[in-house]
Amino acid sequence: MSAILSFDNVWVEYRDKVVLESVTLDIEERSFVSLVGPSGAGKSTFLRLVLGQEGPTRGTVLLDGTKLKPECEPDRGVVFQKYSVFPHMTALQNVMLGLECARAPVMARLYGKARKRARDEAAAMLEAVGLAHNLDIYPAQMSGGMQQRLAIAQALVKHPRILLLDEPFGALDPGIRLDMQALVTRLWREHGLTILLVTHDIQEAFKLGTRVLAFDKRRHDPHAPHRYGATAVYDVALDRKDREDAERELAAHLSPQPAAAGAA
Amino acid sequence: MRVVNIKLNRGGRLLAGAIPIIAMLIVYGVMSAARLEANEYDKVLPTFGAMSDAFLRLAIETDARTGQITLLADTLASLRRLGIGAAIATLSALVFGIALGVVPTVRAALGPLIGIIAVIPPIAILPILFIALGLGETSKIALIAIGIAPFMIRDMAAHVSALPVEQIIKAQTLGANSWQLTLRVVVPQALPRLIHSLRLSMGPAWVFLISAEAIASNVGLGYRIFLVRRYLSMDIILPYVAWISLLAIATDALLMLLSRRAYPWAHEGGR
Numbered sequence: 001m002s003a004i005l006s007f008d009n010v011w012v013e014y015r016d017k018v019v020l021e022s023v024t025l026d027i028e029e030r031s032f033v034s035l036v037g038p039s040g041a042g043k044s045t046f047l048r049l050v051l052g053q054e055g056p057t058r059g060t061v062l063l064d065g066t067k068l069k070p071e072c073e074p075d076r077g078v079v080f081q082k083y084s085v086f087p088h089m090t091a092l093q094n095v096m097l098g099l100e101c102a103r104a105p106v107m108a109r110l111y112g113k114a115r116k117r118a119r120d121e122a123a124a125m126l127e128a129v130g131l132a133h134n135l136d137i138y139p140a141q142m143s144g145g146m147q148q149r150l151a152i153a154q155a156l157v158k159h160p161r162i163l164l165l166d167e168p169f170g171a172l173d174p175g176i177r178l179d180m181q182a183l184v185t186r187l188w189r190e191h192g193l194t195i196l197l198v199t200h201d202i203q204e205a206f207k208l209g210t211r212v213l214a215f216d217k218r219r220h221d222p223h224a225p226h227r228y229g230a231t232a233v234y235d236v237a238l239d240r241k242d243r244e245d246a247e248r249e250l251a252a253h254l255s256p257q258p259a260a261a262g263a264a
Numbered sequence: 265m266r267v268v269n270i271k272l273n274r275g276g277r278l279l280a281g282a283i284p285i286i287a288m289l290i291v292y293g294v295m296s297a298a299r300l301e302a303n304e305y306d307k308v309l310p311t312f313g314a315m316s317d318a319f320l321r322l323a324i325e326t327d328a329r330t331g332q333i334t335l336l337a338d339t340l341a342s343l344r345r346l347g348i349g350a351a352i353a354t355l356s357a358l359v360f361g362i363a364l365g366v367v368p369t370v371r372a373a374l375g376p377l378i379g380i381i382a383v384i385p386p387i388a389i390l391p392i393l394f395i396a397l398g399l400g401e402t403s404k405i406a407l408i409a410i411g412i413a414p415f416m417i418r419d420m421a422a423h424v425s426a427l428p429v430e431q432i433i434k435a436q437t438l439g440a441n442s443w444q445l446t447l448r449v450v451v452p453q454a455l456p457r458l459i460h461s462l463r464l465s466m467g468p469a470w471v472f473l474i475s476a477e478a479i480a481s482n483v484g485l486g487y488r489i490f491l492v493r494r495y496l497s498m499d500i501i502l503p504y505v506a507w508i509s510l511l512a513i514a515t516d517a518l519l520m521l522l523s524r525r526a527y528p529w530a531h532e533g534g535r
Contacts, residue, residue, distance in 0.1 A: 051433065051437070053433055071436070072433055072436035072437045073436075073437070073439075074437060074438060074439035076437060077437050077438075078433065078434060078437050080430040080433075080434070082428075082430070083428035083430035083431055083434075084430055084431075084434055085434075086431060086434075086435075086449060086453075087453070087529055087530075088452045088453050088527070088529050088530070089452075097435070097438055097440070097448060097449075098438035098439055100448070101435075101438055101439040101440045101441075101444045101448075102439050105441075105444075106443075107447070108440065108443075108444040108447050108448045109448075138528075138529045140529060151434075154434075154438065155437065155438075158437070158438055158439060160437070
């Protein structure tokens with residue numbers, strides 16, 4: 001396995017606030033990396049760096065050995081907690097959009113045979129996420145779980161090098177959540193995906209991931225908490241049997257919540 | 265039962281809505297009768313019969329001087345001005361509003377200018393329009409367009425910039441460039457709002473139309489009202505006002521229908 005994504009001494013700063021400091025790590029192809037950590041520890045910033053929604057202040061991020069531009073490109077797909085799908089398009093149209101953008105530069109719409117082909121591809125992808133019977137309904141008519149399935153199909157139809165999941169199941173009911181975890185695991189195996197999953201749920205992180213990265217601040221200055229950034233303080237590759245031990249170890253590892261830290 | 269929990273059924277709602285209207289008409293009828301009893305030549309509160317006679321005369325008979333049916337000519341002239349003015353405003357809201365909402369550079373360049381234009385009371389520039397464009401149709405249409413366009417542009421820009429950033433990012437990860445993003449993600453979601461914003465702007469548009477017609481015109485609903493005012497012809501003014509409200513209600517209903525038909529996803533989540 002080779003590194004698909006490399007972070008080399010990456011810093012992200014907003015004015016005098018340091019969000020991420022000296023992040024250096026490689027992510028292997030076909031790995032399933034869970035990102036955990038307390039709120040404000042830079043998980044989402046890390047994801048935005050990979051996504052290209054923003055660029056690092058210092059350091060470099062390499063995708064397949066090439067420096068990432070600070071702009072989103074179709075080689076990195078994303079599913080957010082919400083608003084990932086387009087409310088004005090049916091399920092099928094939502095998934096076809098990615099194909100239409102690539103194949104119809106001016107109109108972003110396909111006609112005739114090309115449309116039929118894109119439609120079939122999109123329908124197959126919707127079937128793979130379990131929405132085969134809901135091709136022509138709008139997102140507002142779907143449950144939260146169905147919308148997330150749609151968002152995954154929409155991203156996968158572009159065959160991204162990396163799939164980014166930003167708390168994708170955070171707003172779902174527990175039962176639906178289990179279904180979605182199973183779906184993502186299956187798609188990851190079947191499609192040979194590389195997945196970065198940001199989650200608040202440590203159990204979920206260990207259940208799904210082949211590797212867990214915990215982001216937190218290494219140092220804490222009580223008088224100027226913004227001056228130290230977070231980095232990957234805990235990084236473990238998992239196989240089945242050491243999962244529970246690792247989970248306990250991480251729980252002990254993460255710093256207490258800010259309120260408790262202030263009192264200490 | 266608490267007052268806030270009393271819900272009327274359909275018939276009840278219709279009745280409740282009709283009562284104030286009927287009451288108003290009765291009050292008018294009583295006052296009109298009282299004034300006419302005191303002075304049979306009174307023109308201020310004409311009877312319903314007198315109003316319908318006057319209105320029918322304008323609606324059916326051909327005017328000897330112009331050779332046209334007055335009400336029809338007035339209505340067509342006014343609706344034409346209103347329609348063209350509103351269309352220009354709508355089109356500029358679509359183009360500029362979306363450009364402002366989507367492209368940060370355009371917002372930086374044009375935002376302040378549109379902000380300044382928006383605070384100018386349109387009627388204040390009517391003399392400028394009359395001087396620059398003459399007293400013909402152009403200046404009246406321009407007043408309507410200039411009067412409502414800034415609001416519509418800003419409303420559109422605000423709506424577009426309020427689209428969730430997730431959607432914009434998502435579209436880019438699907439390979440959409442700026443144009444494709446605008447065409448497939450932004451414009452379709454902006455159109456129902458554009459219709460909504462047009463509906464809100466029709467009120468002001470009528471104000472600007474009537475004002476322009478009152479000052480310089482020779483045909484039009486506003487012109488007629490202000491013309492017959494000289495003769496205290498309330499029997500024409502009141503039906504004309506009612507006719508204008510009817511046109512306004514019809515326009516609003518049509519726009520609403522269009523929006524529901526064309527954008528089912530924007531109305532209570534789907535078909």
